Amino acid sequence: MGIRIREQVVAMALGIVLSTATLAAVNVGQPAPGFSGIDTRGQRIALEDYRGQVVVLEWTNHDCPYVRKHYDSGNMQAHQREAAGNGVVWLSVISSAPGKQGHVTAAEADELTAQRGAAPTAVILDPAGHIGRLYGARTTPHMYIIDRDGALAYMGGIDSIVSTDPADIAQATAYTRIALNEVVAGKTVQRAVTRPYGCSVKY
Amino acid sequence: MTFGRVLAALACLLLSVAHGSNSVQTPQVQVSLLAEQPHYTPGQPLWLGLRFDLLPGWHVYWRNPGDSGEAPRIDWRLPDGWQASDIHWPVPHRIPVGHLVNYGYEDSVTLLVELQTTTADAGPRTIVANADWLVCRETCIPQQGLLRLELPDSAAVDAANPRVVSDFSAARGQWPVTLGSRAIYQQVDGTLQLRVDIPAASAGQIEDAWFAAYDWGPVAPSGRQQWSRHADGLRLAIPAGEMPPTGDMPLQGLLVVSERSGDGLLTRGIRLTATPGLLPPDTTGPPGPGIALALAFAFLGGLLLNLMPCVLPVLSIKIVGLVRHADGGAARHGLVFTAGVLSAFAALAAALIALRAAGEAIGWGFQLQEPLVVLGLMYLMLALGLNLSGVFSMGSRLMGLAGQAGSRHDLAGTFASGVLAVVVASPCTAPFMGGALGFALTQPAVMSLGVFLALGLGFATPLLLLSLWPAWLRLLPAPGAWMERLRNVLAFPMYAAAAWLLWVLSQQVTPTVLAAALAGAVLLSFALWWSDLSLHNRRRQRTVASTAAVAGMGIALLATLTQNQADQPSIAQASWSADHVRALQADGRAVFVNFTAAWCITCKVNEQVALDTDRVRAALEHHNIAYLKGDWTRRDPAITAELARHGRSGVPLYLLFPPHTGQPQVLPQFLTEGLVLQAIENI
Numbered sequence: 001m002g003i004r005i006r007e008q009v010v011a012m013a014l015g016i017v018l019s020t021a022t023l024a025a026v027n028v029g030q031p032a033p034g035f036s037g038i039d040t041r042g043q044r045i046a047l048e049d050y051r052g053q054v055v056v057l058e059w060t061n062h063d064c065p066y067v068r069k070h071y072d073s074g075n076m077q078a079h080q081r082e083a084a085g086n087g088v089v090w091l092s093v094i095s096s097a098p099g100k101q102g103h104v105t106a107a108e109a110d111e112l113t114a115q116r117g118a119a120p121t122a123v124i125l126d127p128a129g130h131i132g133r134l135y136g137a138r139t140t141p142h143m144y145i146i147d148r149d150g151a152l153a154y155m156g157g158i159d160s161i162v163s164t165d166p167a168d169i170a171q172a173t174a175y176t177r178i179a180l181n182e183v184v185a186g187k188t189v190q191r192a193v194t195r196p197y198g199c200s201v202k203y
Numbered sequence: 204m205t206f207g208r209v210l211a212a213l214a215c216l217l218l219s220v221a222h223g224s225n226s227v228q229t230p231q232v233q234v235s236l237l238a239e240q241p242h243y244t245p246g247q248p249l250w251l252g253l254r255f256d257l258l259p260g261w262h263v264y265w266r267n268p269g270d271s272g273e274a275p276r277i278d279w280r281l282p283d284g285w286q287a288s289d290i291h292w293p294v295p296h297r298i299p300v301g302h303l304v305n306y307g308y309e310d311s312v313t314l315l316v317e318l319q320t321t322t323a324d325a326g327p328r329t330i331v332a333n334a335d336w337l338v339c340r341e342t343c344i345p346q347q348g349l350l351r352l353e354l355p356d357s358a359a360v361d362a363a364n365p366r367v368v369s370d371f372s373a374a375r376g377q378w379p380v381t382l383g384s385r386a387i388y389q390q391v392d393g394t395l396q397l398r399v400d401i402p403a404a405s406a407g408q409i410e411d412a413w414f415a416a417y418d419w420g421p422v423a424p425s426g427r428q429q430w431s432r433h434a435d436g437l438r439l440a441i442p443a444g445e446m447p448p449t450g451d452m453p454l455q456g457l458l459v460v461s462e463r464s465g466d467g468l469l470t471r472g473i474r475l476t477a478t479p480g481l482l483p484p485d486t487t488g489p490p491g492p493g494i495a496l497a498l499a500f501a502f503l504g505g506l507l508l509n510l511m512p513c514v515l516p517v518l519s520i521k522i523v524g525l526v527r528h529a530d531g532g533a534a535r536h537g538l539v540f541t542a543g544v545l546s547a548f549a550a551l552a553a554a555l556i557a558l559r560a561a562g563e564a565i566g567w568g569f570q571l572q573e574p575l576v577v578l579g580l581m582y583l584m585l586a587l588g589l590n591l592s593g594v595f596s597m598g599s600r601l602m603g604l605a606g607q608a609g610s611r612h613d614l615a616g617t618f619a620s621g622v623l624a625v626v627v628a629s630p631c632t633a634p635f636m637g638g639a640l641g642f643a644l645t646q647p648a649v650m651s652l653g654v655f656l657a658l659g660l661g662f663a664t665p666l667l668l669l670s671l672w673p674a675w676l677r678l679l680p681a682p683g684a685w686m687e688r689l690r691n692v693l694a695f696p697m698y699a700a701a702a703w704l705l706w707v708l709s710q711q712v713t714p715t716v717l718a719a720a721l722a723g724a725v726l727l728s729f730a731l732w733w734s735d736l737s738l739h740n741r742r743r744q745r746t747v748a749s750t751a752a753v754a755g756m757g758i759a760l761l762a763t764l765t766q767n768q769a770d771q772p773s774i775a776q777a778s779w780s781a782d783h784v785r786a787l788q789a790d791g792r793a794v795f796v797n798f799t800a801a802w803c804i805t806c807k808v809n810e811q812v813a814l815d816t817d818r819v820r821a822a823l824e825h826h827n828i829a830y831l832k833g834d835w836t837r838r839d840p841a842i843t844a845e846l847a848r849h850g851r852s853g854v855p856l857y858l859l860f861p862p863h864t865g866q867p868q869v870l871p872q873f874l875t876e877g878l879v880l881q882a883i884e885n886i
Contacts, residue, residue, distance in 0.1 A: 063342070064342075065337075065343060065344065065345045100341065101342045138271055138303055138425075139270070156445075162273050163273070163335070163345075195420065197271075199271055199339070199342070200270060200272070200301070200303050200305070202341065203301040203303075
């Protein structure tokens with residue numbers, strides 16, 4: 001009798017382990033999950049449209065001090081221009097919910113782009129947070145690189161020093177830049193997962 | 204948060220920097236740099252604290268901030284040769300932000316740092332801390348402050364500020380402890396299975412347990428963790444983070460355990476370094492949530508209960524009884540029987556939940572810890588056995604055997620037999636179901652009740668099905684002499700159960716009490732036989748019978764009861780009693796009292812890290828302080844009263860009585876060695 005109850009308990013434990021294993025988010029080396037969203041020009045943008053090109057996803061929130069660190073210093077814009085120069089598609093994603101910090105209309109987003117001299121390929125508005133949840137985006141900034149085959153090649157921080165101080169950018173290891181150069185050159189990304197840092201995404 | 208407000212906050216900071224104060228105030232938080240002693244002693248260590256007092260809703264972060272955020276940083280400018288330790292982080296809370304989770308602190312927190320001074324020093328010294336912190340609610344604001352402290356050397360002695368000293372004590376009380384527990388983890392499909400050996404953890408007091416890694420990577424902070432008990436401690440299933448440990452990398456972090464005490468939840472952090480290893484399948488610890496499964500298995504468990512030796516006879520009789528009203532009344536009887544079973548289980552669950560809410564450390568099977576209950580059940584089994592043997596027939600009505608289908612009286616009997624079946628089942632369930640039901644009791648009240656009701660439903664199902672489809676009953680032979688023989692055979696499992704209960708009783712009572720219990724059994728048997736004999740005779744004879752029965756059981760119960768009470772204040776050496784404390788005080792000794800219980804993890808942790816240490820033992824001896832233990836593992840009215848006297852309804856409680864007379868000092872529920880040593884020094 002005791003043994004039968006024990007078996008039930010084991011079965012119960014197994015069931016729970018299996019159900020938690022299915023929660024996994026995106027993984028480096030695996031196909032990046034497909035998505036489509038509306039950009040600030042009102043156009044539908046789908047990841048599969050860019051098959052064969054390298055794609056960068058940048059989660060952003062213009063009022064977050066960690067995002068400001070990289071925009072006020074011109075660091076993020078520099079990344080975007082380098083990417084454009086290499087034929088890389090750069091999609092900035094705003095997953096702030098309406099009423100939360102960083103939520104903007106299409107016009108406001110375009111104005112921010114102009115004002116800051118930013119150079120993304122497109123800015124995707126994701127107020128419902130679908131794309132953010134799909135990729136497990138947690139911070140602003142949070143960076144993802146998808147290679148030409150549509151596989152996720154990098155996820156993590158923009159660089160290595162967790163701070164809001166622009167003075168740290170020069171000392172930091174520029175994880176995203178290094179990974180992007182490796183992906184563009186067709187090399188294996190050495191540091192494919194790093195710690196993303198910043199404010200929480202305001203879902 | 205607009206940029207303008209951030210600028211305003213920065214302006215505030217700059218203002219305070221200009222003043223070189225030891226405190227800065229922003230709209231969200233006041234940050235102060237404090238020294239435990241108002242002076243330093245050259246060559247001696249000195250503790251500093253960075254205290255954050257936050258507005259409601261705002262938080263700062265732990266060393267690993269979780270899904271987002273940033274830990275506070277302190278950049279020290281110290282006198283030449285002085286060294287600052289890393290921050291000693293208190294145990295953090297989980298702070299949900301949408302579906303993300305941060306680790307941090309709300310309301311207030313003091314981060315302690317130990318400074319090493321040099322012997323070459325003399326004269327006043329200045330300490331400057333350049334602190335950076337991120338304070339967040341929905342939004343985050345990075346802030347910084349330049350904090351300054353002037354410290355005279357010990358030549359200019361000031362008394363320590365008691366508020367600061369108690370703040371430092373409290374901060375140390377929130378540090379995680381090192382248990383030296385063995386911890387092993389195994390990575391399975393994106394989940395880290397972690398097993399930690401904590402011997403006392405098998406008791407039913409833990410309400411929650413979760414693990415936080417020291418650094419980003421191995422663990423997903425927002426992942427739903429499952430925890431369970433196993434024979435020697437805890438087992439956790441932790442969703443791995445984006446950079447899970449590889450090879451033989453250890454998993455380092457905090458295990459945060461909340462356990463129920465009479466005064467609410469006590470939360471404690473345990474530092475862990477888990478090494479990779481193979482974990483055997485989890486065989487003993489019922490897992491955490493999963494209510495549907497828990498209910499399903501409780502139902503199955505209930506079905507199995509029908510086969511228990513003490514239950515089967517009662518149920519068989521009941522089923523045979525159904526044959527008699529297979530013509531329509533059966534369904535009603537089945538439903539009423541089910542209602543009786545469910546009521547009994549609900550009553551048991553309610554009693555257990557209520558007792559647990561009152562801080563009692565009980566689990567299923569607690570009833571067998573009480574000799575009176577064991578004795579009562581033994582008499583019940585004996586009586587049922589005698590009834591089945593045909594010694595007397597009165598009880599058959601209780602089992603709903605006799606009478607006409609549909610009569611009110613008969614239905615009441617059926618209900619009673621449902622209740623009786625549960626009562627009769629309880630001694631058999633305890634050894635087998637103890638673990639599972641103990642788990643149910645650690646769940647929220649609704650779930651506990653649900654598990655008990657599912658168990659009851661499973662228990663009643665076979666009989667209910669038979670009563671709803673009485674056609675199945677026709678498979679049984681027609682009523683006849685075989686029924687009487689079956690009854691007689693089934694009496695023997697009841698005698699066996701009675702014998703087992705007597706054996707249980709013999710472990711709990713003295714031979715004299717056991718003799719009284721046996722005498723009671725003989726008298727009870729006699730009384731039941733006599734009452735049957737006299738059933739159709741004169742009333743006086745029946746009175747004789749009941750008097751004999753009552754007297755017999757009365758003697759035994761009384762004997763058990765008195766022995767039980769005499770047992771309570773078991774006077775072992777160095778065990779607590781109020782008189783003992785007074786006597787020791789009268790001898791001019793101070794007395795340290797530790798109220799503890801075997802099932803209280805906080806107590807065990809305190810004993811290991813702060814009481815049972817060489818330094819504390821030496822200090823107690825040096826000051827000639829007596830050390831008494833009050834063990835509340837089993838309920839003890841004297842200890843309960845003493846706890847209440849100090850405003851507590853549960854253990855741990857630590858009291859330090861001064862020599863001669865006077866009220867004790869009450870120490871915090873979380874002890875550190877330093878805190879205990881300090882209290883001893885101050886006696």
